[in-house]
Amino acid sequence: LYRKSMPFEPLRDLAPVTRVTTGTVLLVVNAKKPWKTFQDLVAAAKKDPGGLTMGSSGTGTVSHLTIEKVKRAAGIDITHVPYRGGGPAIQDLVAGNIDMMFDVMPAIIPHVKEGRLRPLAVGSAERVTYVPELKDVPGMAELLPGAGIDMQSWYAVVAPSGTPADRIAKLHDQFVQVARSDDFRNRIQPMGFTPVWDDSPAAFGAYWREQEKVWKDLVEVSGASLD
Numbered sequence: 001l002y003r004k005s006m007p008f009e010p011l012r013d014l015a016p017v018t019r020v021t022t023g024t025v026l027l028v029v030n031a032k033k034p035w036k037t038f039q040d041l042v043a044a045a046k047k048d049p050g051g052l053t054m055g056s057s058g059t060g061t062v063s064h065l066t067i068e069k070v071k072r073a074a075g076i077d078i079t080h081v082p083y084r085g086g087g088p089a090i091q092d093l094v095a096g097n098i099d100m101m102f103d104v105m106p107a108i109i110p111h112v113k114e115g116r117l118r119p120l121a122v123g124s125a126e127r128v129t130y131v132p133e134l135k136d137v138p139g140m141a142e143l144l145p146g147a148g149i150d151m152q153s154w155y156a157v158v159a160p161s162g163t164p165a166d167r168i169a170k171l172h173d174q175f176v177q178v179a180r181s182d183d184f185r186n187r188i189q190p191m192g193f194t195p196v197w198d199d200s201p202a203a204f205g206a207y208w209r210e211q212e213k214v215w216k217d218l219v220e221v222s223g224a225s226l227d
Helices: 038-047 062-074 086-095 105-113 165-179 182-191 201-222
Strands: 014-030 053-056 079-082 100-104 117-122 152-160 193-195
Touching: 014 038, 014 062, 014 086, 014 105, 014 165, 014 201, 038 117, 053 062, 053 086, 062 079, 062 100, 062 201, 086 100, 086 105, 086 117, 100 105, 105 117, 105 182, 152 165, 152 201, 165 201, 182 193
Parallel strands: 053 079, 053 100
Antiparallel strands: 014 100, 014 117, 014 152, 014 193
């Protein structure tokens, strides 16, 4: 997505094998803030355009891109405060120095469990029912119907381009076997991820190309740049 600073072309230089997990981001506020729902937050932002602050793990990250997409869909103006990583942003959020943030769930769930942060929304279209603490938190299809927001990140296995097809097929079968296992599911779901796999390397390749266009368009709309 930021090819001016990348020494390789992912779709050209890497061979798809399969996805193994998918997850989303979580919108949280400091538990001491008055907002109990996403609608409360939107109403507050509309009363004070640009007055509320939303941290992110950095310019151009999924945290930042989700902010921009939600802002446009909800018709609100919130000041983006980029940090050098999610850790410092979460620390400032817990301390009350910023109002809210979107971030990946493994970093946020412990603070939700301890009552320091309050979840208001998940960035995916649907609810994250596999995490007990989040089962009642609405997804974007409920909150902003018709906006088409489904911010999901995925983790996948790839190999160097030119890897023999039989080796790719063997890797695919082995990693899919892991992704299907109960042990793998039980390990990753408490962190906010869920297993996913593709029927074939070609199927993952098609999905990857489709996703590249989706995220590239979002980066262009947001104006994010790392250069």
